[in-house]
Amino acid sequence: xxxxxxxxxxxxxxxxxxxxxxxxxxxxxxxxxxxxxxxxxxxxxxxxxxxxxxxxxxxxxxxxxxxxxxxxxxxxxxxxxxxxxxxxxxxxxxxxxxxxxxxxxxxxxxxxxxxxxxxxxxxxxxxxxxxxxxxxxxxxxxxxxxxxxxxxxxxxxxxxxxxxxxxxxxxxxxxxxxxxxxxxxxxxxxxxxxxxxxxxxxxxxxxxxxxxxxxxxxxxxxxxxxxxxxxxxxxxxxxxxxxxxxxxxxxxxxxxxxxxxxxxxxxxxxxxxxxxxxxxxxxxxxxxxxxxxxxxxxxx
Ligand SMILES: NC(=O)c1ccc[n+]([C@@H]2O[C@H](COP(=O)([O-])OP(=O)(O)OC[C@H]3O[C@@H](n4cnc5c(N)ncnc54)[C@H](OP(=O)(O)O)[C@@H]3O)[C@@H](O)[C@H]2O)c1
Numbered sequence: 395x396x397x398x399x400x401x402x403x404x405x406x407x408x409x410x411x412x413x414x415x416x417x418x419x420x421x422x423x424x425x426x427x428x429x430x431x432x433x434x435x436x437x438x439x440x441x442x443x444x445x446x447x448x449x450x451x452x453x454x455x456x457x458x459x460x461x462x463x464x465x466x467x468x469x470x471x472x473x474x475x476x477x478x479x480x481x482x483x484x485x486x487x488x489x490x491x492x493x494x495x496x497x498x499x500x501x502x503x504x505x506x507x508x509x510x511x512x513x514x515x516x517x518x519x520x521x522x523x524x525x526x527x528x529x530x531x532x533x534x535x536x537x538x539x540x541x542x543x544x545x546x547x548x549x550x551x552x553x554x555x556x557x558x559x560x561x562x563x564x565x566x567x568x569x570x571x572x573x574x575x576x577x578x579x580x581x582x583x584x585x586x587x588x589x590x591x592x593x594x595x596x597x598x599x600x601x602x603x604x605x606x607x608x609x610x611x612x613x614x615x616x617x618x619x620x621x622x623x624x625x626x627x628x629x630x631x632x633x634x635x636x637x638x639x640x641x642x643x644x645x646x647x648x649x650x651x652x653x654x655x656x657x658x659x660x661x662x663x664x665x666x667x668x669x670x671x672x673x674x675x676x677x678x679x680x681x682x683x684x685x686x687x688x689x690x691x692x693x694x
Contacts (some may be wrong), residue, residue: 406502406603410459412444412492413466417560418506421592422463425600442466444488451495453636461502461603464492467536469480474532477657479560490542499585504599507610509556509587511537514661522610523666530658531672549608553599553602554666556614557624559689560592566686567693569625572660573634578650583622587664588614589672591685601675611674612666627683 399404409426413419414501442453444466454462460529468474468481489505507649510533511526515516543550557652572579590613598613619627622640629638641649674680 419465421596485539488541493547507554509664519665519667
């Protein structure tokens with residue numbers, strides 16, 4: 395079943411997508427492709443290095459988009475622990491620069507945020523105005539990016555999401571690949587969240603653009619599970635029969651070989667409250683199991 399979006403927002407017929415080769419960028423490119431008669435996207439342009447501030451302005455002036463969607467990010471959460479300055483340039487500073495360039499030209503700007511801005515000690519889904527408290531370098535750089543965007547361009551839209559999967563490398567894909575090789579799996583069962591389809595998020599971003607939403611808005615698929623629950627669902631949908639053991643985060647960390655690179659702390663609770671999204675768009679995100687099953691059927 396497709397996501398409930400049927401039209402390219404009429405006022406956004408030239409869309410520049412940065413990080414267009416990543417999971418979300420690919421999903422946005424696919425969605426824009428379905429509107430190809432009215433909607434022109436940047437997917438065929440060479441990838442812009444958003445850390446090269448001059449390059450972004452040059453591409454914007456050449457392509458003349460009426461909306462920019464920034465999907466570019468330093469997303470290797472563990473590598474951020476040892477390369478925070480590099481990650482800060484891409485996740486923290488570049489989004490603010492892009493937002494300022496867009497504001498100066500009257501271009502809508504959309505940025506993507508993460509549950510990692512929260513510390514995961516919450517006991518109910520996080521709302522947009524809950525205080526952030528990142529545990530990791532990745533979370534700190536992404537929080538700096540949110541602040542930079544809203545300071546440079548208060549009317550910009552930031553869509554926070556979590557546990558994203560799509561056509562590129564993701565937890566879902568890794569589990570499917572390991573299981574197909576017949577590997578036994580040990581997966582943590584004490585981190586809670588909602589896996590979110592990049593395709594559903596791409597649709598949600600367009601609905602929010604159509605509604606002229608601004609500021610922070612949370613979007614994740616509905617329901618709640620753990621990484622172990624996600625792995626169980628992947629195995630069930632793909633009918634793969636390998637041993638799947640539930641472990642705690644502590645057990646997982648202890649099982650890593652000596653000398654393994656540092657692992658960034660993860661929030662134990664990553665649920666995001668999507669009631670603002672529903673109030674703005676009139677739509678409810680669909681359940682994570684339905685979205686995941688659809689994705690697995692497309693790719694298997
Ligand atoms: N994945 C998740 O679970 C998750 C959860 C919450 C929020 N988010 C956010 O959602 C957004 C999209 O994430 P995603 O899952 O689509 O990530 P992704 O698949 O890793 O895609 C990110 C893209 O950005 C590119 N990139 C990295 N540095 C760049 C630079 N300096 N200039 C231009 N492009 C650059 C990457 O290229 P290379 O591959 O060549 O480096 C990659 O194509 C990000 O803002 C991320 O923080 C993701």
